[in-house]
Amino acid sequence: MSKKDLGLLILILVVGAVVAIINPRFLLPINLANTSNLIGLFGILAIGQAFVIITGGIELSVGSVVALLGVLFIDFIATRGMAWPVALPLILVLGGMIGLAHGWLITRLKLQPFVVTLCGLLIYRGVARFYTADGTAGFAFGQNFPELEFLTAGRSWGVPNSFIALIVIAMVMWVVLHRSVFGRYLYAIGKNEEAAKYSGIRTGRVVMAAYVICGVLTALSAIYFAMYTRSISPASHGQFYELYAIAAAVLGGFSLRGGEGSLIGVILGTVLLQELQNLVNLLGIPSSLNFAVMGGVILIGVLVDQQWGVFRERRRMLEATRKGTAGAAAE
């Protein structure tokens, strides 16, 4: 765990301690479970986003994809009577295809990620709304899918299964990002795509793969969100979720210029954001301030991180010089 991640962890614990002192109910298992459920949902989203951000890209269509795929999933299983073990992989494939399309436009046709995914944001929301004719997709009363519900909204040993899913995904993705060749290529491309190309890396494919991973993870979280709200009005469902995901990554130490950030960081970023939302509700802060609190904390977090970096850099330089001098003297 890097120092940056450690700092974030400490911040999370300090905030948690303060809230717990003010309102001890913060530590109730049920509250922790509720919050970790949402951490699970948003965390999966944020990991997907992180893979794209590492490459120096961005995925703005996340919220709209959550709405579109959520609508489709509920429609498939609730209205069209598709078996969920069929619908679930189908949705994941759809998510992957959306990612592939974005990756293709970005790497082959050389469009800017911001532009491509901004168009995605507009298009998918439009399609979702058109699909339901601006209505709501939801389950009928009493319509139940026990296994699916257990997997998505259930709990094991008191821990929400969505959170367990996040942990599993995070572990797999940690290996992919930090230990595999693919992960190494992602970092390299984010820092210097040209050089990666000169090294014989098929950068186009790697970047495309990042968008596909983001698409699949987004699809997965779309299913989780759909099973959480159990009803989706496509006009508003998932709005601004891309911002949450990006904010979590940025808080977790990712640079939007690419090539920087760790998987633990993005998870901790998600945890902090959800903790803040929980805090607003538990401390009875007016919900209108929810956004402001979130924005303020991100800003402060990034500022502290930045200033800390400047400070450390200076100290490192001083030390390096001393060592250098000492070494030279010893020669």
Add this chain to the structure above:
Amino acid sequence: MSKKDLGLLILILVVGAVVAIINPRFLLPINLANTSNLIGLFGILAIGQAFVIITGGIELSVGSVVALLGVLFIDFIATRGMAWPVALPLILVLGGMIGLAHGWLITRLKLQPFVVTLCGLLIYRGVARFYTADGTAGFAFGQNFPELEFLTAGRSWGVPNSFIALIVIAMVMWVVLHRSVFGRYLYAIGKNEEAAKYSGIRTGRVVMAAYVICGVLTALSAIYFAMYTRSISPASHGQFYELYAIAAAVLGGFSLRGGEGSLIGVILGTVLLQELQNLVNLLGIPSSLNFAVMGGVILIGVLVDQQWGVFRERRRMLEATRKGTAGAAAE
């Protein structure tokens, strides 16, 4: 006018002609006036955004600023009884100060524009909502400000004054961007900030000035929007306006990497977007598809532009080769 701008203009005219053929009411003076009014409002916003994008930055808080300053403006003149000739410059100054704060964080504390303005997006909306306690800011019945209303929502010779304001601002800003020393600096910084610094340009100040300009223009359009809707619910007012502004700039040929784009381009981009919205309503296309149409057109526009660039580059290269060969032969 560049070829790119000309292409966009032709597209606008062709779309207009097609719509007019399907529904001749498109050309009614009242429709043109309504649409050009909105072009005025969004155009001012988009010009501000363009100044920031030129430097390679981005301003995501535009929508929230429109909400916050709109709320304040209406509150000042409708509730607190401030004279509008006082309130108006005050709001513009506030807008400038917001821009200054963003510019300062970005240039002095070296935070990323995306991060700073994302936090702005969250914070200003939160503040606006808190300020009215999530209520609506609006005028009481019969409360009138004839001069102000004439300036903002009135018409001269059938042309909305907001549109006239846009034309005036656009002309001034065209000179600033394309003819002035400052404009040249903006382009230089957008292309390569480091090299600009090494040429003795005070890049920090120039970038800050760009954010201030964006802030002031956003404030101005916030006033126009406030006087157009005459009522502001801070939770939703101005939502996604930053995307409209960015989309207009991108359509108008701006690169989000900075250093590219023309003022005429961003105006034409705004015109096309508003024409599309008008078209959706006039042709009876389900409004759920509004977003999808917008996204689709931006994507196609950017794609065509990009492919056209590739094609031209290739032709230029071919020609150059021919000439080169001929030259070599002549030697």
Add this chain to the structure above:
Amino acid sequence: MAHRLLSGMMNYSDASIASTIAPFLSLEGVRKTYPGVVALDGFSMEVRPGEVIGLVGENGAGKSTLMKILGGVTTPDTGTITVDGVAHDGLTVEASIGSGIAFVHQELNLFENLDVAANIFFGREPLRAGPLKLVDRARLRALAAPLLKRVGANFSTDTSVSALSLAQQQMVEIAKALSIEARLVILDEPTSSLPLAETDKLLDVIKALKAEGISVIFISHRLHEVERVADRVVVLRDGMLAGTLPKSAINHDQMVKLMIGRMLKEREKAAESARPPGMVALSAKAIRTNAYPDRPVDLSVRHGEILGLAGLVGSGRTELARVLFGIEKSLGGALQLDGKDLVLGSAADAVANGIFLVPEDRKLTGILLDLSIAQNISLPNLPAHARRSLVSVRAEAATAEKQKSNLGIKSPSVATRTGTLSGGNQQKVVLAKWLAMNPKVMILDEPTRGIDIGAKAEIYGLMRALADAGVAVLMISSDMEEVIGVSDRIAVMHEGQISGILDKEQFSQENVLLLAVGKQPR
């Protein structure tokens, strides 16, 4: 691996035997065009195993283009490339690496966010067993360490590249090339940022490669280096083969003649000073920089002199120049200009005071590649080219035309994008923008790095002309011949401090070297 076997049987240092065996690589009629230029025009050459080929030519002659074709980064328009008897129309990067061609690019291609070992084996990481393609990090380090030793690096395999100096990064690049079981190593101006000792080290590495039967293509503008290592010299001019020199015929004058088509009258040297040095122009008193926060620097440069600033890699010269130019804040100390105290808050302040810098990294900081020549030249002095803060394109063009003819910038017009110019001409544009503004103090950081011999001589002439006009010139250089040939005085830096200043009569390579390693001159 056939070549290993062969290398065991034969002694390749004997060029006459080598020439009898089949070439490892041959190029036939290779042509490559870019918009507006023919970079290569029907070029052909052969590379035999165990041969060191020196490739020389003026800026823009097409050397890098040729190497990029061999590295698979670009494909030629026409022509064939034959590797090991297999003919290709063009290579991909994979094919190039696969056939044993290793490549050190002219521009560095390292990943600052990865460590040294990861960079060396980038794209060819040792994997752990299993389908997951996980990097075997222990083996990676174990493999990288000996390579670093071989290039004489003093940093460890898990250092982050962002912490390395330019020269150290160059070493990583070379280690990377060595890590491929290479049969041909291409070095595109590897010494352009290497001074003194490191260059020697590199030349030794080249000799060691040759002894192993590996071929080397060595591109350099430092002809004496080429003289030292090359078995054969291939000269490019305007994208065409200007000639080939066998080992026996390799000498400075011959290479120059082929490169520029005539003999160079004065040998890349500036004329002697025409006037006695004047008053102190810029002086630094106990200036401390970020690189060596606890090492104060005292230095002064006089009107009318060229002060050379020599030193080893990372001795802190660039850092000092950045402080003198106001780009970076000093951590302490004081500056004086013409006897008056000077506080620099930014480069703009320095420019306002007539202190100009020609930076080390031309493409990143020297010019804006996307702007035209005229726009680049007017940029630091734009208000003077404007009326009521509106830019006058005519005034801009007039200034640029004047500079273009004064400096002999080769380009179709002043509206040409500077990105399409060759290195030497780009450097002239950087100079031109300052010359248009009456410099008082001109700091040049490696002004001839990657610049061909003809352009070099011109730049030396310009520096001398500046000095003669009373400008104080501070020239940072890692090229020993250049420092000694051009300067009126030489200051030498060692680990952030000035270890000594040599007057003209004390000039010698030995003295500069001694000071550079912190010893006293004789």
Add this chain to the structure above:
Amino acid sequence: AQEKPTLAFVVNGASDFWKAAEAGVKKAQAELPDYNLQLKYPEQSSVAIQQRLMDDLVTAGVKAIMVSAVDPKTSTDGLNKIASETALFTTDSDAPQTKRVAYIGSSNIDAGKQAAEIAKKAMPDGGKCLGFVGLLGADNAKERIEGMKEGLAGTKIELIDVRGDDIDQARAKKNVEDALVASPDVTCMVGFYSYNTPRIYEALRDAGKLGQITVVGFDDDPITLGGVKEGTVAATVVQQPFEWAYQGMKLMAAYLKGDKSGVPADGLIIVPTKIIGKDDVDAYAANLKAMSGN
């Protein structure tokens, strides 16, 4: 088709609530073959966008508009501009100061009072209520809350807080979950928007507290009706958007023909809200199904 006069029903945002109105429009269309009836959703629930939509409809030659204004109180001028060019009717939430021809809809204050009735009946011994709503600042939310508070005045039941969620259903559900943690003494929950009640229902079910906490609902989401039938939702206050649309369209058509008898002097046509309890829910659901024609 262009010859037939067009009547438009403009809603305030995309929501299932308006699906019943769509059915009403459809039924009216069947009875009004000489007219072209449309129901329009603005792409966002904002004044500017709704205003723009209406402007464009006027341009397109619509003869009469019935609108559920996003912000009727303060949009007087904008609505008057429409009223000056076409026949304007309001629905859902009135704008009495405008030149609208008539208002057809229910009274949100009355609806709030009915919610208070439900609470009083379900909790004769009093209790603490928490409300949940999409947009705290919206007029309809404010009126319902106000009405409920009025209705509860003088009883031992108290509405202690209302949490907003910005129409984000995930947040709506989390708000309920957080409320269960933060305020363990709450005995009743009110869902002021149509989707709030189902979110309350689900959060309670997940927490195993269905039946322990009194749920007061608004509108007729299927989950809400299911809960009412099951007895876990005390009752729900339903409006009748179907009737608004159906009656409204007929009224507009008559008005355009010159028959102004349907417009009362004060311009108010109140379609009362109803309390749907366990006993009425089957009939109501059947009726709903019949109306939507499937």
